[in-house]
Amino acid sequence: RWVTPLSEVPGAFLHSITSIPMRYHMLRGQLPEFIQKLHEKYGPIVRISPQRVSICDISNVKQVLGSHAFVKAPSYDIPGILEPNTFSTRSPELSIERRKQLGPGFSHKHLNSMERNILKHGVVNLQQKIDELFKKTSHDTDAVVVQYHKWFSLIALDTIGALGFGQNFCALQNEHHELIPVLTRIRIFNYITMTLPWLKSLPRLLGRRLKPLAALMTFSAAAIDQRRKDNGHPKADLLQMMLDSGRNDDHREPLNDPQMVSETILHLIAGVDTTSVAMTWTLSLLLHNPHILHRLTMDIRQEFPTRIITFEDCRQRLPYLSAVINESLRILSPAPSILPRIAPTGGVRLGNYLLPAGTWICSSVHSVHMNPAAFSSPTTFNPDRFMCQNQERHNLIAFATGVRACLGRNLALVEMHVVLANLLRNYNLRFPADQNTNSSISSVSKMDSSTTVEFDDKLRGAGMVPDIPRRTWMTMNPIKPERDCLVLVSRPE
Numbered sequence: 171r172w173v174t175p176l177s178e179v180p181g182a183f184l185h186s187i188t189s190i191p192m193r194y195h196m197l198r199g200q201l202p203e204f205i206q207k208l209h210e211k212y213g214p215i216v217r218i219s220p221q222r223v224s225i226c227d228i229s230n231v232k233q234v235l236g237s238h239a240f241v242k243a244p245s246y247d248i249p250g251i252l253e254p255n256t257f258s259t260r261s262p263e264l265s266i267e268r269r270k271q272l273g274p275g276f277s278h279k280h281l282n283s284m285e286r287n288i289l290k291h292g293v294v295n296l297q298q299k300i301d302e303l304f305k306k307t308s309h310d311t312d313a314v315v316v317q318y319h320k321w322f323s324l325i326a327l328d329t330i331g332a333l334g335f336g337q338n339f340c341a342l343q344n345e346h347h348e349l350i351p352v353l354t355r356i357r358i359f360n361y362i363t364m365t366l367p368w369l370k371s372l373p374r375l376l377g378r379r380l381k382p383l384a385a386l387m388t389f390s391a392a393a394i395d396q397r398r399k400d401n402g403h404p405k406a407d408l409l410q411m412m413l414d415s416g417r418n419d420d421h422r423e424p425l426n427d428p429q430m431v432s433e434t435i436l437h438l439i440a441g442v443d444t445t446s447v448a449m450t451w452t453l454s455l456l457l458h459n460p461h462i463l464h465r466l467t468m469d470i471r472q473e474f475p476t477r478i479i480t481f482e483d484c485r486q487r488l489p490y491l492s493a494v495i496n497e498s499l500r501i502l503s504p505a506p507s508i509l510p511r512i513a514p515t516g517g518v519r520l521g522n523y524l525l526p527a528g529t530w531i532c533s534s535v536h537s538v539h540m541n542p543a544a545f546s547s548p549t550t551f552n553p554d555r556f557m558c559q560n561q562e563r564h565n566l567i568a569f570a571t572g573v574r575a576c577l578g579r580n581l582a583l584v585e586m587h588v589v590l591a592n593l594l595r596n597y598n599l600r601f602p603a604d605q606n607t608n609s610s611i612s613s614v615s616k617m618d619s620s621t622t623v624e625f626d627d628k629l630r631g632a633g634m635v636p637d638i639p640r641r642t643w644m645t646m647n648p649i650k651p652e653r654d655c656l657v658l659v660s661r662p663e
């Protein structure tokens with residue numbers, strides 16, 4: 171408590187002698203909120219456990235995340251049955267190599283060739299599904315209620331199924347897929363053992379953790395084998411890109427089978443939950459702020475009255491959609507992680523404090539986004555902040571930043587843009603009349619967004635964040651989506 175240079179860092183006495191409060195809040199799924207309260211009380215650098223500090227000053231965060239000198243913390247280690255992958259590796263050399271091998275697959279150029287698949291699963295199939303529901307309803311009700319959190323998860327799974335495994339998972343069509351419970355179990359076990367690492371030494375628990383992972387490995391190995399057999403018909407997807415890596419380029423090593431298995435599993439774990447929950451929060455924010463939903467819907471319908479909207483369309487002609495998505499990623503970040511990195515040999519000076527070698531330096535995504543020095547009026551949902559060329563847009567770290575920033579960022583953004591643009595263009599969306607949300611919805615929120623309404627000028631541009639109960643276990647999910655994530659879908663007149 172007293173002899174380490176860390177004793178200079180502000181924070182509660184209790185947190186300097188034990189990590190129990192931090193782990194308790196991690197298990198409750200409230201770590202980002204817990205850390206944010208500490209930053210509000212103690213400032214931009216705060217001690218959160220004997221070994222850990224959290225930072226929320228954007229220049230400090232960019233310094234730490236910007237270089238391989240600060241390696242990932244041991245909490246990223248994955249079970250030995252799986253090869254280290256792009257996300258889990260703590261080795262700078264392996265990270266650089268893997269990003270060279272896989273990075274081109276996530277480039278805009280490669281994503282263009284994969285967009286047909288994204289449009290099929292996120293737009294065409296969704297439209298078919300909603301139209302099927304319309305057919306089943308009686309004629310006097312021209313609207314259907316959809317649990318959008320579930321549907322977005324199914325769409326994200328189908329998309330990764332197509333791009334990462336070359337398969338049609340039909341998850342949206344069947345409203346289920348065998349991988350869903352497997353992925354949930356892996357996510358929860360990973361999170362629990364990350365929070366309480368000593369549990370890893372309990373053989374029974376380890377066995378239960380490894381079983382779903384082993385199932386996923388078999389599934390993934392089978393997909394790779396199948397693609398080799400289909401070799402005559404190479405496809406433009408992530409799986410093919412992995413199989414081709416290093417074939418024609420002397421600067422890149424080819425990936426072996428265990429490495430490919432680990433990377434495909436990573437695509438599922440890193441790509442499904444994050445993207446789907448990002449779409450969930452964006453739609454929740456829109457439904458709770460009908461003046462913003464109205465402005466965005468009108469914008470989309472005026473620009474694209476008929477044909478399917480592609481990502482290039484969005485990039486060129488729908489800047490407000492991008493602003494809404496960015497603001498949603500800021501205010502309700504899907505992965506509000508703490509991105510722990512280790513202070514290098516010799517330590518590092520951040521602000522007024524010298525952090526000795528070995529200190530866990532955590533960059534809190536949520537606290538950076540709530541820092542008034544990085545974003546003005548940070549608790550207000552205000553997409554307009556991303557409509558102008560100011561510094562704020564460079565402070566968004568929902569996909570992290572620096573040398574280990576999210577590799578799938580472009581894919582996630584393409585998916586979010588095309589799904590939301592086409593959904594809002596094709597349908598009117600609003601709260602179901604009888605929805606029993608626990609949120610503080612004002613009468614304004616319940617207005618029908620499909621009609622032209624004169625909005626209070628004070629409300630124009632800015633809005634509020636729905637008070638939907640949520641929990642962060644790796645990703646931030648609504649606790650009761652069956653109650654809080656319902657939308658009434660109808661066809662425009």
Ligand code: HEM
Nearest residue numbers: 256257437440441444445448505569570574576577578582
């Ligand atoms: C809205 C969706 C997404 C969000 C908010 C998100 C967020 C993040 C964040 C915050 C990190 C840094 C984590 C850390 O250092 O602890 C990360 C890393 C990563 N993400 Fe994403 N992600 C998203 C979608 C995806 C998708 C679709 C994929 C791939 C299919 C993906 C693949 C990765 C990989 C491979 C890394 C590790 C990069 C490295 O360490 O070099 N992500 N993501």
